[in-house]
Amino acid sequence: MQPPLEELAFRDPARAADNLSRLAGAVPPGVFQRLRVLLGSAADPDRALHWLDALEQRNRAAFQRITRSKALLQLLIQVFSYSRFLSEEILQHPEWLEELPGSGDLHRILSSEEFRERLERFLGNEEGPPPAVLLAQFRRRKILRILLRDVLGYCTLPEVTEELSNLADAILDVTYRRIRSELVKRHGEPRMESADGSVKEAGFSIL
Numbered sequence: 001m002q003p004p005l006e007e008l009a010f011r012d013p014a015r016a017a018d019n020l021s022r023l024a025g026a027v028p029p030g031v032f033q034r035l036r037v038l039l040g041s042a043a044d045p046d047r048a049l050h051w052l053d054a055l056e057q058r059n060r061a062a063f064q065r066i067t068r069s070k071a072l073l074q075l076l077i078q079v080f081s082y083s084r085f086l087s088e089e090i091l092q093h094p095e096w097l098e099e100l101p102g103s104g105d106l107h108r109i110l111s112s113e114e115f116r117e118r119l120e121r122f123l124g125n126e127e128g129p130p131p132a133v134l135l136a137q138f139r140r141r142k143i144l145r146i147l148l149r150d151v152l153g154y155c156t157l158p159e160v161t162e163e164l165s166n167l168a169d170a171i172l173d174v175t176y177r178r179i180r181s182e183l184v185k186r187h188g189e190p191r192m193e194s195a196d197g198s199v200k201e202a203g204f205s206i207l
Contacts, residue, residue: 011046019053026056031067038074043081043151051080051087055094062094071101078151079144086144096141106149109159115142115170129179135171142167 010016024032035052039045055076056063066072075097080087090097100106122138123130146163149155155163 009045010049016046016049019049022053023049023056026060026063027067031073034070034073035067035077038077042077045081047084047087048077048080051091052077055091058091059094062098066094066098069101072098075100075148078148082151083147086140086147089140089144093141096144100145100148105145106152107154109155109163110142110166112166112169112173115167116174118142119170119174123174123178127178128182130175135175139167139171 020036023035027035039048042048052063055066066076076090079090079097119138123134143164146160146167149163150157150160
């Protein structure tokens with residue numbers, strides 16, 4: 001039995017009724033009932049419903065794929081309830097969410113090395129400093145995973161902090177390595193003469 005609309009505690013019942021009416025015509029009755037139940041336990045049902053309606057209107061195929069899966073629908077409503085900027089990303093990249101249940105990553109901490117390897121694969125073999133837009137996209141994709149681990153109770157606050165730190169370390173490390181490689185190709189290995197007259201490798205510095 002579907003929970004009555006008034007029991008879902010929407011801040012704007014009229015808008016919610018309108019959105020729910022549209023969604024009711026877009027999914028099978030069983031899926032719609034599941035959607036309402038999940039909205040009933042959402043942290044912010046108004047926000048979640050708004051983004052569900054937006055996804056259905058903007059990317060109907062992705063909406064249909066995600067709502068057919070109970071696990072994916074639960075993840076989707078969690079993201080839509082907690083984060084506006086990640087909700088906007090899901091509208092553009094629904095595959096970010098769709099790949100998570102089968103990855104096995106939601107139940108474990110990723111190390112800096114694992115993030116670094118994934119970022120290298122994501123950037124591919126293109127040489128030179130990585131474009132800022134790709135770094136930002138990678139970061140948001142991984143923050144989506146960390147957010148879900150947090151709100152689903154799969155990790156503690158210290159573990160969330162650890163993963164965010166690991167992610168930042170990996171992005172900085174990969175960026176540094178690629179920039180350094182580009183500078184070495186242009187100018188050769190940086191070297192310096194020490195006080196005793198010996199020459200050794202040095203790092204690049206920006207004044």
